[in-house]
Amino acid sequence: MSKDQAPNVDAPSGLGRRKFINTAALASLAGVVACTDKSAPGASAPAAAPKAGADSGIDYSKYEVKPGELDTYYSFSSGGHSGEVRIYGLPSGRLFKRIPVFNMDCLVGWGITNESKKIIGTRPDGRPLYVTGDTHHVHQSYVDGTYDGKYMFVNDKIHGRLARVRMDTMECDKITELPNIQGFHGTFPDKRDPVDASINRTTRVFCGAEFAIPLPNDGKNMAASDKYHSLFTCVDSETMEVRYQVLIDGNCDLVATSYDGKLAATNQYNTENGAHYEDMMSAERDACLFFNVARVEAAVKAGKTRTFGSSKVPVVDGTKAANQDPKTAIVCYVPVSKNPHGVNASPDGKYFVCSGKLSPTATVIDLSLVLKWFDGEVKDARDAVVAEPEIGLGPLHTGFDNKGNAYTTLFLDSQIVKWNVEAAIKAFKGDKTAKVVLDKLDVQYQPGHGFTSMGETKEADGKFFLSDNKFSKDRFLPVGPLHPETAQLIDISGDKMKLVADHAVYSEPHDSIIVRRDLIKTRQVYNIDDFPNAVKDAKDCRVERKGNKVTVYLTSQAPTFGLREWTVKHGDEVTIILTNLDKVEDLTHGFAIPKYDINFLVNPQETKSVTFKADKPGVYWCYCTNFCHALHLEMRSRMFVEA
Ligand code: RUQ
Ligand code: CUA
Ligand code: CA
Numbered sequence: 001m002s003k004d005q006a007p008n009v010d011a012p013s014g015l016g017r018r019k020f021i022n023t024a025a026l027a028s029l030a031g032v033v034a035c036t037d038k039s040a041p042g043a044s045a046p047a048a049a050p051k052a053g054a055d056s057g058i059d060y061s062k063y064e065v066k067p068g069e070l071d072t073y074y075s076f077s078s079g080g081h082s083g084e085v086r087i088y089g090l091p092s093g094r095l096f097k098r099i100p101v102f103n104m105d106c107l108v109g110w111g112i113t114n115e116s117k118k119i120i121g122t123r124p125d126g127r128p129l130y131v132t133g134d135t136h137h138v139h140q141s142y143v144d145g146t147y148d149g150k151y152m153f154v155n156d157k158i159h160g161r162l163a164r165v166r167m168d169t170m171e172c173d174k175i176t177e178l179p180n181i182q183g184f185h186g187t188f189p190d191k192r193d194p195v196d197a198s199i200n201r202t203t204r205v206f207c208g209a210e211f212a213i214p215l216p217n218d219g220k221n222m223a224a225s226d227k228y229h230s231l232f233t234c235v236d237s238e239t240m241e242v243r244y245q246v247l248i249d250g251n252c253d254l255v256a257t258s259y260d261g262k263l264a265a266t267n268q269y270n271t272e273n274g275a276h277y278e279d280m281m282s283a284e285r286d287a288c289l290f291f292n293v294a295r296v297e298a299a300v301k302a303g304k305t306r307t308f309g310s311s312k313v314p315v316v317d318g319t320k321a322a323n324q325d326p327k328t329a330i331v332c333y334v335p336v337s338k339n340p341h342g343v344n345a346s347p348d349g350k351y352f353v354c355s356g357k358l359s360p361t362a363t364v365i366d367l368s369l370v371l372k373w374f375d376g377e378v379k380d381a382r383d384a385v386v387a388e389p390e391i392g393l394g395p396l397h398t399g400f401d402n403k404g405n406a407y408t409t410l411f412l413d414s415q416i417v418k419w420n421v422e423a424a425i426k427a428f429k430g431d432k433t434a435k436v437v438l439d440k441l442d443v444q445y446q447p448g449h450g451f452t453s454m455g456e457t458k459e460a461d462g463k464f465f466l467s468d469n470k471f472s473k474d475r476f477l478p479v480g481p482l483h484p485e486t487a488q489l490i491d492i493s494g495d496k497m498k499l500v501a502d503h504a505v506y507s508e509p510h511d512s513i514i515v516r517r518d519l520i521k522t523r524q525v526y527n528i529d530d531f532p533n534a535v536k537d538a539k540d541c542r543v544e545r546k547g548n549k550v551t552v553y554l555t556s557q558a559p560t561f562g563l564r565e566w567t568v569k570h571g572d573e574v575t576i577i578l579t580n581l582d583k584v585e586d587l588t589h590g591f592a593i594p595k596y597d598i599n600f601l602v603n604p605q606e607t608k609s610v611t612f613k614a615d616k617p618g619v620y621w622c623y624c625t626n627f628c629h630a631l632h633l634e635m636r637s638r639m640f641v642e643a
Pocket of ligand 2: 558559588589590624625626627628629632633635
């Protein structure tokens, strides 16, 4: 690939790199992938990749996970518009598992088995309600500021759904559709329960809707977009039911929660309620909204609520007009730089950082001052801003170490910037000696999310930062027009950031968390008693008929299925219930029926079922799809559909 094809194109002339990006400049940027002014201070051209191997002075073997060794961290990653969640090991970058959530997956039978369709929801004809999804953000459940290893939550931006993944089996067990919203983007669970301390674990998951819509959205009126609204939603992490929603002005983008459980926040880039991008960029400032959780819940309890459309979910009024008096307000609108992106909580529990996106700054908001605003002690919400350092072009997301440093992705600069939060606060107060920006590192290319090891917990350990980059051209062997993306591993334990690995990841890694391995406790074999329809003995295998409904009870035990053959009649509705009686770890069987579009797995001691219409007469070899035994190919059964 020639240099001029590389994604590092100089800024269109006339674009002042350290100045604000205005509408026109942004529009002209749309045609280039990057903008890098090599003469600017602190910047270097990422066109030349850091030298590999011995030349870089980095001992890469330190980060190697040798054959037979295990990784020290898990990385749980959303798969963007693949609709799934992925599990990697770090530092190796090994891909362990893809968890189907909002997509269909014929490896495990997600969207094919009755059990998965019950979680996804079905249409009247029995097909899954939706087979597309767009997962953006994954976060785990907390107990007192760190992961409790129980659940993982992930959003679907397309259809406005929140899914829960059980951490013991690493499978999705619930999906909830949020009412009256579109473009569900940011999500974050509570880090601590502020109301009922006896529960002492996450009970809320907050969800931000990015696209404002008419309420109700009943097709009667397109109206002007300034009449649209967004809702901020709270879902109960145990029941996965929607508890309440808050009506707001503008939109939501990312979501963060405080460590004391008192505040939930969302940054918003469209305070203008614009329908087109230039309208969304017309105001000088947008906002970061802070929800006073106790007050919101008191308002819900007091019945100061309304509902929209057919939804029964109580909605409280968080609009500006209804929240003029701080002493009774449920929402605080803190003005921040125009069109911000990302809001992240520092692990010391004190600050939230919003990234400027269109402004080369990050905004640091002091949570104690937000709480003081609610008490009437701070007059102007903008006074909760304690720093606004200039860090580089196109800042998006921030991770933190355990030494008070922040690491922000710079999309346009293709860099990670390391900066010190307390120094930024000093500089904001006028201290000219404060050294704010400590280091910059080129990444390849255009980072979106970046996150640190354990960085979303109070156990942030300052070891690694992972940069999920949106572009990878020239970093990997070419594979056609659809490129992989890059997840670059950066050692942040020293003063200087060190790029230590390029991991190719399938499109589109969106956001991840890096979790210490000791926090994850999985079961390796299911408990047969957890499945009420389990066929517990091979002797129980049989065919039962009620009218034209036929149930086939089946077991698998390497290398046989419990029935060698069975007969149903043309036109029957057939349900097959299959229990894997094998107890040995890793002894998974598959079950496929040609021409009937059936394909799913049963793990040790697991039960799954499928239902279909026997609409094609003939002999069908049902076979095991998952290599399980020396006689795997012989592991078959015959379905006879009698004409
Ligand atoms: S957003 S690249 Cu969908 Cu996570 Cu910032
Ligand atoms: Cu059972 Cu292959
Ligand atoms: Ca805006």
